[in-house]
Amino acid sequence: MASEYSFDVVSKVDFQEVNNAVTQAMKEIETRFDFKGSKSSIKVEGEQLVVASDDDYKLKSVVDILQTKLIKRGVPILNMDYGKIEPASGGTVRQTIKMRQGIDQENAKKMNVLIRDSKLKVKSQIQGDQLRVTGKSKDDLQEVMALLRGAGLPLELQFSNYR
Template sequence: MASEYSFDIVSKVDMNELQNAVTQAEKEIATRFDFKGSKSEIKLEKEALILVSDDEYKLNSVVDILQSKMVKRGISIKNMDFGKLEPASGGTVRQQVKLKQGIGQEDAKKMNILIRDSKLKVKSQIQGDQLRVTGKSKDDLQSVMALLRGADLPLELQFVNFK
């Protein structure tokens, strides 16, 4: 039996599932009556989505369709960072949506403070874009997980490498 247990806190978007959600959203846009003759599309580029549509109203509908498909596939919409609307060629509008991968320094510091203020007997340290929590009791580590799930953080967290 190990004397110390640990787990890592990460925030990642499953790109395969996201690709599936984008494909499903594009199919729905192609078949919907209100998008007939519209220039609406969703492009997935490395760490961002590019949404294009005829006007702001249709672009909002595209966002709603995409988000519903993402939720159905188990992808959190918290990790989406919407850019501003900008005019594009052909009288269309475009919006870039960045996907947050990893935990930023500010969010990691907030989580560190939350864990420290909980008075649980655990240690947490920032390791690049993730956070490692160690402790002698599995129950304390599970309490930390419950604490972070209940906290109103601006990103979706996954708990991995539970040892």
């Protein structure tokens, strides 16, 4: 039996699933009657998405369809940073959506403080873009997981490497 148990708190986006969701969303947009003849599109460029459409209303509809497809494919939409809606060529509008990977230092520090203030017998340390939590009791680690899930942080958390 191990004397210390641990797990990592990460925040990752599976870009293969993002590509699949974009493909599904584009198929739906092409077949929907309210988008007939519109110049709506979604493109994946690195770690961001570029959504374009005829006007603000249609752009918001395209983003809504995209979010629905992302949720169905298990992609966390809390990790999306929406840019401003800006005019594009041909009288269209576009919006860039950045996909955040990893936990930034500010949120990692918040999680560290939450864990420390919980008075559980665990240690947490920031390791790059993830947080490692170690403790002697599996029950304490599960309480930390529940605490972090209910904390209302502005990013989706996954728990990996549970030993």
